[in-house]
Amino acid sequence: MRTKDENKKEAICRAAIDVIQRDGFEDTSIAKIGKEAGVSPATIYVYFENKEDLLNEIYLKVKRAMSSAMMQDLDEGGEIEEEFRKVWFNFYGYAVENPVDFAFGEQFANSPLVNRLSRDEGEGYYGPLIELFERGKRAGVFKDIPLAVFSAFAFFPVIGLVRNRNSENLVFGRELLEKVYEIAWDAVTE
């Protein structure tokens, strides 16, 4: 027998991401994914139970990649500002370099095809960041606000900016970027 190729599963996921990126979430069909991956649509069902299953796996894959990129080099007990800086620039870098995955994660988040379980597991990846936030809050560095508000000012603006950057071909100089970072830092600190 032919052995199951983990590469192929990977390839199908990759193809799916590409198609979603190219044609949008709604116009992504199993047939297209198959064609993109160079396999028969039926083959996809060898590796995934159904479309929902495939999408959930992709969602987790992306979330995993995103969060691990974000948490990269994080030092559990490190100095708050330095750590925040790392996370922020990691996030920015990932968003800029993987606009695809990024937009993808966004589109995904609203789809009814991503089930609660996956969503919860996805959220779970952000533990270290949450700990940093709590530690900073206890230390009196961060403002005494809910996590949601913290994220809304620390990270959400980045999303907006990168989105603009893409659609408007806006270029961000190092200087401006630094300025944006500072606004974010100031916004969440006392």
Add this chain to the structure above:
Amino acid sequence: MRTKDENKKEAICRAAIDVIQRDGFEDTSIAKIGKEAGVSPATIYVYFENKEDLLNEIYLKVKRAMSSAMMQDLDEGGEIEEEFRKVWFNFYGYAVENPVDFAFGEQFANSPLVNRLSRDEGEGYYGPLIELFERGKRAGVFKDIPLAVFSAFAFFPVIGLVRNRNSENLVFGRELLEKVYEIAWDAVTE
């Protein structure tokens, strides 16, 4: 007769919005819209070239409603902080009270069915806000940053928060809301 036509066009748009709100974007078909509007599917094609055209018109309609709500009570020459406050709370209020229109606008913005032209026209509605921003900048009240960065910190966080609010049943007290507003204000001002 002219009037009757416009009424029907209007009715179809309204029906479309209702269906999208009720059943979601993906489950909205021309047939359903027709039924909701009390006309034949074929009739829709008398008033709109195709589905894309219909959606574009709706996009503009929603954008118009959103921006006019946002600009409500705006006083062209008013004091900067007061005017910003108005706009910010208008925006927040609209987002909270029209989560559907809002999500709708968001989803739409990414949809390949909304063409550049509509998108550009949609953006155009925000003239008064842009003027406020420029005036504030000249007056040394707002930071010297691009409009995109300004929006990213002034309004984008609200989007994130409202989205959370919906999915997590988070409740925002008046006090916290005021705090959030202040963070936004501080972030964009010198």
Add this chain to the structure above:
Amino acid sequence: MRTKDENKKEAICRAAIDVIQRDGFEDTSIAKIGKEAGVSPATIYVYFENKEDLLNEIYLKVKRAMSSAMMQDLDEGGEIEEEFRKVWFNFYGYAVENPVDFAFGEQFANSPLVNRLSRDEGEGYYGPLIELFERGKRAGVFKDIPLAVFSAFAFFPVIGLVRNRNSENLVFGRELLEKVYEIAWDAVTE
């Protein structure tokens, strides 16, 4: 607009029966029915909600034709033997002349796609026959047996014989037929 053509509904039913007859129940697809009827598969869904609905309508149609053929010329208060004779030969005649419908009804009876409601309505067509049976029983002409046993000896043998007739090209002379009838009559009478 094109007007809905009751003929077309009829034509689709007819086509379906033909296909079922030709290819068997299991190998009958909506696509085949469409091709046979000379319409697009999608058109079938204009006239029927789904495959199950179509099959149920056909089931009832066939049952109706069969039972009305069987009850033809029946005289409510007529002499028992004469009436039984009519019914029996009607049944035989229908079975011989409409082997298609007939086999069809049989195949149908076991399909999970025919729902209880249709089945019950189908059974309902046989009222006059049941009355004849009850009357004959009260008059002491028919044996005192349940209806099921009555049918089993009066009509079921005919089914077996006709089925054989078809597959073996058996020919039934008038004489033999009369003999068979008599066996049936003797079997159910005291």
Add this chain to the structure above:
Amino acid sequence: MRTKDENKKEAICRAAIDVIQRDGFEDTSIAKIGKEAGVSPATIYVYFENKEDLLNEIYLKVKRAMSSAMMQDLDEGGEIEEEFRKVWFNFYGYAVENPVDFAFGEQFANSPLVNRLSRDEGEGYYGPLIELFERGKRAGVFKDIPLAVFSAFAFFPVIGLVRNRNSENLVFGRELLEKVYEIAWDAVTE
């Protein structure tokens, strides 16, 4: 090794029957049969040419079981009535106790997947019964009618009754059963 092969073939057949009984004819796939038998779908094709071939073998297997059950205890030179009685009650018993095999045999008989050859071989198993019939006819016990008519009155009614029994939860008392038997006996004897 020879033995092992036959065992596996046997196991596959058994599994197929089980699946058909459990899930019904239409919902029986090669994959399911394989899983039930604990082999790969591909393995089935080592032992059978295709699905049709497999079904034909099963058909014969069931027919064999059915006819041998029917002919059980038959005494070649025994007294006609006694022998007929045995066969009749054997048949009834088998039909009641193996409703699935039974319905199976019936369904099968009409399936295009069972080819003429299998059907003919299947019919062949009934030799002893045919001989009994001929002997009885020569002895003037049975009516002078074709075999088909004989079967139609002797056995076909049982099929109808058992089918009803199943779908209507009809219960047959010993007494009624005896009565039915007598009707059958009377119907086929002078």
Add this chain to the structure above:
DNA sequence: AATGAATGAGTGTTCATTCAT
């Protein structure tokens, strides 16, 4: 011989759009 992977051809069904009136 045995197998799991792979697939072409099919399934029932939906839907944006066009046709014919």
Add this chain to the structure above:
DNA sequence: GATGAATGAACACTCATTCAT
């Protein structure tokens, strides 16, 4: 202008069968 009928193209998914090992 207005319509319900009609449909081609697509959808997610299944399955008997074959491939490659």
